[in-house]
Amino acid sequence: MIEVNKLGKSFGDLVVFRDIDLHIRSGEIVVLVGPSGSGKSTLLRCLNGLEVPDEGSIRVGDATWNASMDASAKKEAVRHIRTLTGMVFQSFNLFPHMTALENVIMAPTIVKKRSKAQAVETGESLLAKVGLLNKKNEYPSRLSGGQQQRVAIARALAMQPQIMLFDEPTSALDPELTGEVLSVMKQLATEGMTMIVVTHEMKFAREVANRIIFMSDGKIQEEGSPDQFFVQPQTERARKFLRQLASEPETE
Template structure:
């Protein structure tokens, strides 16, 4: 694997029963890239992302994340160790925040570094405060999730992911559960991360964000990658007929709204 590649998928397949969700997908993501994955609902986008940190276990193919290799293997100690190692290299930001309601914002951010990395509590809390400051929540460190808006909760989730110092950040439609007025504040944080050289893969329906912030756009349908290229290539001159139809449908929906 090339030394600059952070995530490498080779012929990754995933089935649910007889339904093929990912059909021999191959993709490389290099350090510092912001890759936006787009496509119609049910195309396999979220499953692809969940396979990247083994929330879903691929049935076939091979993956490298941050230099850690994974390929399908029987259940046992070897597989459990491989799962832990690969998951430690990435961090996921979910649609629905997934915060612990009984913990404050700073405790939510500090928990995984304490439990998983063994970082001393005070050190982890100090880093968590700094990360919350960075995402614009410095005055909400002691707030519980129920007192925060959806946008604020998602920013806590982003800080929590960053606290693990992952080699790649994975975002699964991070704005889909937000009210429209809260979408911008979350996307602005992600844009800021992109400028710092963070490696990120995002599944998103926010086409303007993908056009503005992505270094590369990947289009999926029916479990396959149809095409990948710069935002200008994909949005202005798509090569695959299915991509053209998808973008035309989005454009008509936007005009109707």
């Protein structure tokens, strides 16, 4: 479903990552973990065309982006890739002047030219899926953070993506609201959605991921099953990361 080869990205003199190789199968749940600043979120944004890599190639489904392409071909590749991927961010990015349902149906009506009736039917179904059909006429200011993030997930699903990318989807939430968002993501996982998740929620990673990828210092340091990573990490850098997590006090 996704194939990344020799991907590199820098901001000026700062090398975020280099020589990233990544292969993700259809239906696989891959969780990216690692210390802050290791390049996880930037890698995710490169997969969706929100950041432009400096080198390497990305294939998503039947769409391919390559650093050697001309500008026009790159633009078309990014457009194609975005039709295959949905993305959920740390901040909810809902339009404040639109209701929950209006936020969900806007892209399908504008981008995919769906009729309003068709978009509303799908939008209501997706809001029901994330447990918020009763909030369809509420504006974001009337919703909790967890509810806003669930609307954002429904909005991404409205474009019928083959792959969902989650960039720290619970980091802006209070602990009591985190569970309701993670439960929606777990449901998507059981339905076979291909997902790449950047998160610090290690319990979620252990329960849901097919594969853990550990990034540090702009490199993929190791990858494996949750049991392998959490029980028998292969590198000292991963062992140090897990020791630091274990020493942090649990959130009340």
